[in-house]
Amino acid sequence: NAGVTQTPKFRVLKTGQSMTLLCAQDMNHEYMYWYRQDPGMGLRLIHYSVGEGTTAKGEVPDGYNVSRLKKQNFLLGLESAAPSQTSVYFCASRASLPRTGELFFGEGSRLTVL
Amino acid sequence: AQKVTQAQTEISVVEKEDVTLDCVYETRDTTYYLFWYKQPPSGELVFLIRRNSFDEQNEISGRYSWNFQKSTSSFNFTITASQVVDSAVYFCALSGTNTGNQFYFGTGTSLTVIP
Numbered sequence: 281n282a283g284v285t286q287t288p289k290f291r292v293l294k295t296g297q298s299m300t301l302l303c304a305q306d307m308n309h310e311y312m313y314w315y316r317q318d319p320g321m322g323l324r325l326i327h328y329s330v331g332e333g334t335t336a337k338g339e340v341p342d343g344y345n346v347s348r349l350k351k352q353n354f355l356l357g358l359e360s361a362a363p364s365q366t367s368v369y370f371c372a373s374r375a376s377l378p379r380t381g382e383l384f385f386g387e388g389s390r391l392t393v394l
Numbered sequence: 395a396q397k398v399t400q401a402q403t404e405i406s407v408v409e410k411e412d413v414t415l416d417c418v419y420e421t422r423d424t425t426y427y428l429f430w431y432k433q434p435p436s437g438e439l440v441f442l443i444r445r446n447s448f449d450e451q452n453e454i455s456g457r458y459s460w461n462f463q464k465s466t467s468s469f470n471f472t473i474t475a476s477q478v479v480d481s482a483v484y485f486c487a488l489s490g491t492n493t494g495n496q497f498y499f500g501t502g503t504s505l506t507v508i509p
Contacts, residue, residue: 313497320403322485322501338496370439382429383487383497385439 282306286371286386293361293393301356301389303371310376312354313338313383314346316367323370329354330376361393396421398488400500407476408508415471415484415503423447423490428462428469433483433502445469476507 284305293299303312313328325338329348343365345357354373358365368390372383397420407413419428430442443453445462453460457474473480486500 315499320501322400323499325496328496368437372439382441382444383439384441385431387438 284371284373284384284386286369286389288389289387290390291392293358293391295362295393297361298357298359299361299391300358301369301371301391303354303356303373303386304352305354305371305373305384306352307373307375307384308351309373309384310351311374312348313372314344314354314356315370315372316340317370317388318367326356326369358391361391363393365391366393367391396423396488396490396496396498398486398498398500400484400486400503402503403501404504404506406506406508409478410475412472412474413476413505413507415473415486415505417469417471417486417500419467419469419486419488421467421488421490426488426490429487429489429497430460430469430471431485431487433485434479435481439485442471473505476505478507478509481505481507 287302310331314326315323317323324340326344327338327346329335332351335346347355368388370388371386374381374383399418426447428445432440432442450462459472461470483502483504485502488498
């Protein structure tokens with residue numbers, strides 16, 4: 281049982297390049313999330329989705345786009361990467377019931393923007 | 395507003411000492427859930443515990459214990475007889491039933507256990 285899988289694990293980009301992070305979960309969870317983790321900042325929510333075809337903004341959505349075309353996948357896109365987007369990105373998912381069950385996290389994706 | 399404060403940025407203890415990690419939260423929800431996660435040096439986030447707002451009983455799991463006090467809006471985490479393997483960053487998080495789609499994380503406490 282893979283749980284939550286993120287690809288790629290590491291990526292180096294140049295400023296202005298674009299890329300997509302893929303998150304896949306095999307637990308049939310309704311809710312999926314993208315967080316970024318920066319030193320001293322904890323985990324900050326970028327975007328989230330409460331079901332297939334739906335997305336919503338979190339705390340720090342600027343510069344990112346997301347799509348949830350399939351229930352099991354949640355994509356995070358950077359259209360024009362900036363050095364401020366250098367971070368570790370975590371995807372998470374949870375079931376819709378109970379309404380506040382715990383989050384299951386992927387292993388993280390380390391992105392460096394030069 | 396939902397907010398989680400972990401005032402202790404870094405803590406160092408000598409092995410076998412007890413250590414308490416503080417977590418203070420703010421919420422307007424009457425029903426909410428609190429969580430602790432561990433992030434070891436390898437980087438993954440490991441779920442430790444979930445506690446709902448109606449259950450103020452303290453919980454013990456081996457060397458870990460949690461003290462939930464609604465009166466002080468705190469959900470503190472104690473490690474008894476710390477071990478080197480406890481070295482990690484620990485995050486406290488909050489999710490309310492009115493904002494059940496979102497989790498609010500503290501900034502984390504980095505614990506170093508010195509052998």
